Amino acid sequence: MHERIDKAHRLMDAACEAMGRQVNIMEVCGTHTVAIFRNGIRSIIPKKLKLLSGPGCPVCVTDQSYIDTVLQLADRDDCLIATYGDMIRVPGKGGSLETKHSKANVKVVLSSEDALQLARDNPEKKVVFIAVGFETTAPATAVVIKEAAAGAIDNFFVLAGHKLVVPAMRALLSEKNHNIDAFLCPGHVSVIIGYGAFAEIVEDFARPCVVAGFEPMQIIEGLGEICRQLSAGKAELKSIYTAVVTEQGNTSAQKVIDECFEPADGYWRGLGNIEKSTLKLKDQYAQFDASRQFNITETPGEETEGCRCGEVLCGLIDPPQCGLFGKSCTPQKPIGACMVSSEGSCAAWFKYGQQRKRK
Amino acid sequence: MCLAIPARIIELDEDKAVVDAMGNRFKAKTTLLPEARMGDLVLMHAGFAISLIDEQEAKKTWELIEEIDRLQETQDKVSE
Numbered sequence: 001m002h003e004r005i006d007k008a009h010r011l012m013d014a015a016c017e018a019m020g021r022q023v024n025i026m027e028v029c030g031t032h033t034v035a036i037f038r039n040g041i042r043s044i045i046p047k048k049l050k051l052l053s054g055p056g057c058p059v060c061v062t063d064q065s066y067i068d069t070v071l072q073l074a075d076r077d078d079c080l081i082a083t084y085g086d087m088i089r090v091p092g093k094g095g096s097l098e099t100k101h102s103k104a105n106v107k108v109v110l111s112s113e114d115a116l117q118l119a120r121d122n123p124e125k126k127v128v129f130i131a132v133g134f135e136t137t138a139p140a141t142a143v144v145i146k147e148a149a150a151g152a153i154d155n156f157f158v159l160a161g162h163k164l165v166v167p168a169m170r171a172l173l174s175e176k177n178h179n180i181d182a183f184l185c186p187g188h189v190s191v192i193i194g195y196g197a198f199a200e201i202v203e204d205f206a207r208p209c210v211v212a213g214f215e216p217m218q219i220i221e222g223l224g225e226i227c228r229q230l231s232a233g234k235a236e237l238k239s240i241y242t243a244v245v246t247e248q249g250n251t252s253a254q255k256v257i258d259e260c261f262e263p264a265d266g267y268w269r270g271l272g273n274i275e276k277s278t279l280k281l282k283d284q285y286a287q288f289d290a291s292r293q294f295n296i297t298e299t300p301g302e303e304t305e306g307c308r309c310g311e312v313l314c315g316l317i318d319p320p321q322c323g324l325f326g327k328s329c330t331p332q333k334p335i336g337a338c339m340v341s342s343e344g345s346c347a348a349w350f351k352y353g354q355q356r357k358r359k
Numbered sequence: 360m361c362l363a364i365p366a367r368i369i370e371l372d373e374d375k376a377v378v379d380a381m382g383n384r385f386k387a388k389t390t391l392l393p394e395a396r397m398g399d400l401v402l403m404h405a406g407f408a409i410s411l412i413d414e415q416e417a418k419k420t421w422e423l424i425e426e427i428d429r430l431q432e433t434q435d436k437v438s439e
Binding site: 084111252 | 404409413420
């Protein structure tokens with residue numbers, strides 16, 4: 001194992017040398033963000049290699065207006081909110097699902113199937129499933145929409161907040177002041193979309209894209225592979241997570257996403273409106289679409305004054321550069337979404353602290 | 360949120376399954392992985408199997424999850 005780490009180190013050093021400046025690699029998966037911190041990976045990479053935590057935590061990139069909509073729906077006596085646990089502490093107008101609402105009308109679910117079951121068990125309530133997450137989670141939502149349609153379950157609704165990783169990567173690279181040299185691509189999102197989905201980033205923006213798993217060795221070798229490409233002046237598409245990621249991905253999952261959803265423009269916290277970056281329910285499933293059934297219009301949400309989650313998500317600043325970080329904004333009392341989710345960059349920085357760098 | 364966990368299919372009726380992940384048993388669906396068979400090891404996410412996975416890789420991921428749990432427990436104790 002030491003030999004493999006040494007090899008990765010040599011590749012990293014070579015890339016920093018070849019680039020003659022700081023090298024910036026962005027990970028776009030919250031699980032990578034946490035794994036990098038937990039394993040102290042920042043402490044073993046060269047000083048000139050900087051890891052940026054991009055918009056990879058679904059809770060963090062969910063726009064404030066979506067959160068406020070969820071809270072409004074939770075206020076209604078006729079609604080029952082079914083949500084993944086990650087969402088209940090996110091602050092919005094006047095509180096969060098956890099602080100603002102009784103346990104009676106907010107239920108934490110582990111799967112979309114549980115949300116649909118709630119609708120079956122509570123026919124007098126309108127059950128609204130808070131469907132957030134990237135491509136890994138979207139097919140699970142699509143399956144239950146189809147089941148609800150097949151079973152004529154008319155009190156089940158989906159507030160679609162699913163987001164697509166590749167359009168966000170394109171948006172980041174289209175910003176004039178971005179500083180991203182390469183991407184460490186998400187492991188389990190790629191199980192669904194296939195590593196081939198990142199080909200357009202390599203082709204259109206000439207940035208290396210390497211898919212890696214979540215073990216420390218996978219991350220270190222993924223960074224090593226990126227650095228090998230950078231020092232050779234190349235940008236290639238590669239997956240080193242060969243155990244579960246294929247080029248095509250899970251085509252059954254892609255098919256069910258396509259049946260229920262279509263890409264639509266949508267707001268991301270920090271990144272603003274991104275073209276075709278979210279999933280909207282197709283017209284044929286409009287009766288299950290909470291946005292349409294409850295007349296919700298999407299407007300960009302207002303963020304708390306002083307909160308710099310947006311810049312953190314774009315890799316423009318590190319969390320400690322935000323004036324609220326660790327002072328008024330902590331995991332116990334979060335102000336910004338990046339502090340709420342355990343996968344958020346701010347929460348990870350707070351928990352694991354600044355790690356010393358290898359010279 | 361996008362960390363999937365390996366589990367073994369121990370009951371299977373059409374796309375309705377019961378899986379075992381590190382001794383925890385729970386209901387799951389194989390709708391997204393029609394090729395999944397009884398006894399297979401699969402990657403589970405949000406109640407759905409999304410990929411087959413081999414024994415060696417599953418073991419590595421289980422170890423990773425155990426380590427995360429241990430770390431979490433230690434951290435919780437420290438912050439108490």
